[in-house]
Amino acid sequence: MKKITRFRSLLFSAAFASCAVVFASCDKASDGPTGEYARNGVLISNEGAFTKSNASVSFYSHDSRSVENEAFKKVNNPLVLGDVLQHLSVHGDRAFLVMNNSGKVTVANANTLKAEGEITGLNAPRYFTALNEDKGYVTEWLDYDPVTYAYGNGRVAVIDLKTLTVSRTITVGVQPEQLVISGGKLFVANSGGSTVSVINTATDAVETSVTVNEGPNSLALDRNNVLWVSSRGKKVYNPADWSVSEENSTPGTLTKINPGNNSVSSVLTFSRNAPSPSKLTVNDSRDKLYYVYNNRVYEQQVNSNSLATKPLIDRGTYVPYGFNGLGIDPGSGMIYAGKAPNFTSNGWVVRYNNQSGAAVDSFQVGIAPNGFVFR
């Protein structure tokens, strides 16, 4: 049975491997809210091991330069956060913790991490974003067919943020991942297909879908209001060693979409076939993007129409999940990477200089850190 759970977890981990972090809904605390976790620091989401319900939240304080692990547990003991913290998003004074394999979003006070409620009845929720104080959206995968392992279309749940209930669901493409709101539209990357769904946030109806390269897995909105999409490309595995075949795969891309008219303005195609780009992350001034490719971190000027030839961060032969999460500190511009050596022992946050790409320091967090919210 153990192997079977592993089998499941590897299917899921294939998905984890291609997720990224955006801070679309991450507001900086402006009026100086009070609370243990409102101060100058970073909230870190640690997804934990699949089926073990050992997800956790860490907090790194810039003032004391120290990390506090199991922050949610400390505040809410004996409450268990849940299974696979896929995405941590802060909107206003509330933190939304998307618990993938708990089928729910836990809602907590963003400043104290005290649990305030939960949005239940979700199926494998992936990412959350809020339109305003009243309405939010969660992407959901539906179960795959147990025989063919093929996923059908997923959906976006519309959340009433006052009652913390699902008010309706919108069918989108296969395996919807990240979502971004721009100009009254919600863009959803359907990672199991090759489209980005466009939903009108006034009517919550699907307006259209934009065709991109296969496997769109992360989204970022730059300062020019251009929506960047990273796509994996078609990946074929070598059955001998379970690596990705260079010969039979197609290259990944970064696609630029004009959110105003839902059109693709340009496509930047990678030269190699096997590696995939993921985890598009934008800096505070939104003039630079960072992404993970070939287990390295690359920088992309938003006004450039060519891909960087050299990585910014290159650790050479590195653990496969050395960049399990990516975040850019708005204050210092420093790059935070969540490093998961495995899913049985604690992960690390490694901080990199955004100019030289050199590792600056690191600290230990929970199992498999995958996202950052800078306070």
Place this chain on the structure above:
Amino acid sequence: MAGITPAALAQQDTAVYQLKTVEVFGKPAEVFAAGSRVSSLDSSFLKTYASGSLADVLQARTPIFLKTYGASGIATPTFRGTSATHTAVLWNGLNISSPALGQSDFSTLPVTSLGEVAVQHGAAGATYGSGAIGGAILLHSPTLNEPGFGAELQQELSSFGRYFSSAGARYGGQKISVGLSGYRLAAENDFPYRDYGSFGAPTRRQEQARVEQHGFTQDVTWQLTEKTRLALHGWYTYADREVQSALGAASTNAQQLDKNLRLMADLGHDSRWGQTSVKAAWFSDYLRFTDNSNHSVTDINTFQLQTEQTYSYASRWSLRGGVNLQHFAADVQGYGRKVTEDRAAAFLLFRFDPARRLDLSLNLRQAFVKGYNPIPAPTLGANWLMLEQGDHRLYLKGNISGSYRVPTLNERFWRPGGNPDIKPEQGWSFEGGLRHVYSQGTILIETEASLYRMLVDNWVQWMPLESGYWSPRNLQKVRSQGIEMSSRASQKLGEFDLAATAGYTYTASEQVKAYEGPEELHQQLAHVPLHKAQLGTDVAFRSWTLLGNITYNGLRYTNNSNTSSLPAYTLLSLALNKKFGVGPYQLIASLRTDNATNTDYHVLENMPMPPRSFAASLRFIIL
């Protein structure tokens, strides 16, 4: 075969047994294990807990820590700090671990089907083959010693909707002895628990832990000639279970169905060349796991042939040579094709008693697997009666033992991820200890303490790859060292028969070398308790018997960084039996409580376990 046997009777059984096999230096499991630690579970204890699983009795009475996945889930052993694949399970001398997983699920092995349970502590690769790194569990079919007809019926009711029934009959004749037994267990396991995985932590009833098990055993011994006998053993177990999900994890309606049929023919012949034994077996292991998004079937047929020749020269030495052949035919969805594999092993076991006070063992085994030949596994052991004074005997014992584990079929053929280049694991174990025996009149006290150190190299671990798949790799070198202490005492005081067993185990198991990745070194492995202790008592007075058992499991880390852990817990169980004579028959009524102190405990993180439970049982015995 006397139902609830008070301690004294149990010892009598043992005495009879020992007499019968005295020509081969004591109990079979101990013959070639000089200097090693072999213990067997009390038959009275096994009788009282007949409705339970092997996991329950090993957890209560041995240093083995059982990882039980909730009330209904699988239970796998951690023996001397090793993982579940490092404990070999043998049934009548042949390994029955699943070839796909390389481990046994102890929650599906019912105590009621077993005659004797012995535990080999520590590595014994030479004697028991692949997987005997932390130790081996030696299961034996019920023995059919007594002449005439006998039968037994049992019905048990317990808390949380648990019903257990069993029936058995046996006949012992001049030429043929036959034994038959069957059992059925149905449990709702709808115990209450606080759901800390939900906001507000509501109290709920467990709804995903239903269990239905049944099975039968059949044993026939046929004395073909004066010197030749044929034994046929059949054992079928069926377990259909809902799999509990962790607190906070969405229920996926996971369900597991296990069907295991084990058939064995054992031909024994005595000649002037010694004893010849030929065992042929067919095992069919079927496992189906389903949930909302999985449907996985593992169906494996195993054919085994083991022949051995044992020659004993008086009580001086005994030599056993043999060959074991295994053929696996696996029909496993995850392999994407049918897989067959042949394995062979040759072994030579030598026991030599050069002097009355010294026993020596020298064993060697070489396994052969296409492309995976493990290095030879030897054992060298000695047992020396150091002091003999009055009623005291003090033994010094020790052994050096090699062990190995051939990769499982899943590790090599599972798609995606299976690694055809994975190497066998290999272990070395060093052990030394003292054994003290005191006997005077009706008092018998046996105490044993061992120190061991073990190194397991090329320890296999599944790790995530860059492609997102998980694959088994030879990642670690693990060192496990510890202390095992146990004491067993019994005394007859007037009409009272008193017996007590106590044990304490300290296990430090840590990774000392990582071949890939920045693994944490020198931290206690997850889910290996540093401390485990147990105390069992058995008091018989006339027709009454009272059994008590306390098990302490120390803190276990839940990750390899040793930053989060599960607290230690102590469980108390009590059982009271009363024997009534009903004409020529016997009726044994028994009341039992498990987790008597209503401890809220977790064996694995976020897996609620049942609170206090009660059981009432009636057993009717026709002698």
